[in-house]
Amino acid sequence: MTRSPTRRLTLKMMAAGAASFVLPNFGAGQANAAVTALKQSIAEAAARDEALSAFYRERNYKPVFVGNGDGRRRGALLKALASSGDHGLPTKAYDADGLKAAMKAARTPSDQGRVEVQAAQRFLDYADHMRSGVLNPRSVDSSLVMDVPRYDRASTIDAFSKSNPAAFLKKMAPRKAEYVRLQKEKMNLEKLLGKGGWGEKIQAKSLKPGQSGGAVVQLRNRMIRMGYMRKSASQTYDAAIQSAVQQFQVNHGLAPDGVAGASTIAQINTDVQERLQQVLVAMERQRWNSRPTEKKHVWVNIPDFHVDIMNNGKSTFRSRVVVGKNTSDRRTPEFSDTMEFMVINPSWYVPRSIVTKEYLPLLKRNKGAAGQLQIIGSNGRPVNRANINFAQYNERNFPYSMKQPPSKGNALGLVKFMFPNKYNIYLHDTPSKSLFGRESRAFSHGCVRVHKPFDFAYALLANQEKDPEGFFQGVLRTKQERRVDLREPLPVHIVYYTAWVDAKGRAHYRDDVYNRDARIFAGLSRAGVSLRSVAS
Template structure:
């Protein structure tokens, strides 16, 4: 400060024009120096924590050059190469994680978590645990690194491995290893995936153990499935190995950020053929449902026999009920069934060609460009485009395929929840029998759970019992979230492990992708 004061005195004693110029130059120099990011003394820090004298000779600028080269060579193996590159470029190619966590051998804390990856149904090698142990052991052994060049290589490799493995572990536990939207063709549920903020957060961690403890999944269902996985026992009718695989794919599903957070919602487990109305975490209504027919309905496929080389893209059967979330906004009592083009082409036209009374007996009207076709017998049922050229609608009534009521929610698959005249299917154990919509065992009870007591529910109850069926739309007072999901293993409130058949083959698809990523 005395030196700066002396310099100002000298400047102020000169001529005004020169004085102003010098003041500006001096100020600019001070600003630039204060804005320049201070660099840590990398060599001193590493020597202090490891006792290896070689690290005394480490220079920041020389290391930065080696680090840049190593970064370029290894980035193809990174989970997020652009984000990792951007971080280190912005921070002057300093080994941020090593500098932050080298003290007290904190870097080795990661190993204890990687080694317990099996508790999550994952393999430690997904996070390169063996290589990470070798590099950290070398770092803390003061005899292993013998030259400055070795030191630069060692620090660069360890820093990048720590960054990539920590990001992978952090994301795997908080978001899941794979994105369901990438592996399933029939998946439309809002699912949060890691973004740049989530990735960069690992570089700001102050205490590794505190952070890693905080990201462990702690939901009751997840912890219960983990316990079953550790026990290693076989579920009824399955081998222990097959049971383990089913548990692993369902632990992955539980890691996906796609779970309901509302106080009240409707959830359909496709694989269990059941619907629950949930309020404040408890089921207030449970019923059987029928769902769309699946590709694996005879269960001829299983995870052990699946050929992963055949998996280029998930290929769902055309009638499978999609996984989605939406909001139930209204009902139609005594609904009209707008028959989908695929059903009109493959089924209705065939039945109409074989029986000229089929359409009238089933209350089906045929339309062409919005106008009713008065005499459907004039239609050429053998034409390939019959389902596209004509529109088919089934009038309300006792034999309407949608029964007495349907529950509507926006979705791109044109599916909904509805009543059905085909009640016998609810007595079957395998209820994947529909064209994709979800048939309800107790539709009136479901309406009451959504609407509650009041005029609207009384109107619904009356019109569902009317002998003259008139289609009527009734909006919900408050929209209710609905989730169509697919879960094949869970622990019920009594503590019993529940397993369901993989009727859509979605366990097979997920397990195959987890294998391909090296996660299991």
């Protein structure tokens, strides 16, 4: 049987074996026909994707992944897709093996055009996931209100087509030290998972120094496997085990007393799989927040119940905080803004939701309830509550607001720190100090209460006052409300990390207080992300 010129042409195009489009030494008419067929196929395949259609149209449908000289670009993409699991991405969604097979199987210009667009789509999915995350946070939880940068698809593939492909793909991952450290912890956990985890769990409700027996041996062995102590044959809860437990407690947000109480044992008994899930979620969050963090900023990590002022990667101020209670209307949202001023001796303007849901029912039963609060009319002036028939109002039509004047008993305490935002969230003092002594501190209406608010104020004023403490205390003594602008407004990031690795390489874990991580991991699982174990 005699092969047609078109058949001979397509066989020669596949000589390289990986969707290489090499024009043979046939006549110009035949070559032009092949090129035209390839371009037409690309145009048809890309038509349903507006960004790709515009990209290929702009370059007159010249291919990126098939054709002479594109082996390096194809290879870089296939390698990146195949290793996407190293970043906790949904490897199966990119199907590197399937794409490679499709490239090899492409026999005609039409086939190659379709696989060209298929490769471009896989590239753009990978690029979007790597730079901005697999999930849209708002679709996972309405409290995830951070703004995630999304990149223009046409511009992305255009830049890739003009770049060193391997270098371009490598730079897509978040270029933050925190991300690299999390990735290393992920690999460590995957190796541990391949070895069977941290061993036998502790079969005891609590343990303390001086005890001995099988449960102590279980504790010792898990501390060794977790890297908190060297190998030991001790069967007694000795100083080495106590020191290991203390460091473990520090890294898990527990009181570092060296006693393995119920909460400590619960954390020690947590499976490797659960820790790996936390790390995968933290890496996704890093992709959502891939923009470089400012050299100086305020950092509030909700599950850690702390606020820090970070300067060049180091904490220069740290305080415990109380965050929103775990109910649908009180959880503290995640977002970023800029702190512009503080208010010393603040009045508390009670949020509408609290006025109508909490105080109005009390006032209906007793006009004298919440006597520390003023009832404010539409003209902004106090109204005598004795003249109000509260029974006639409900949540929708209550016409008054409520305000608490400056005082030590004010719900906001003696200072609040403002970064005006549509969520009405800010940091503030509180007269209720007892809650700061608890390990888990989710009790507020959503705002962030600061344990050391005066020290926080001094740290914020240090750049603009010679004597920050003296200035602050002087204003405080007036007992008059006063706004103090920050000459250098400071970025504020309210975040939610249950897993992170510090600069010394120590992994830290916290409880998923709002169950957000669980929802995020469920979303990642649906997208194709899975846990994996690695043989060392």
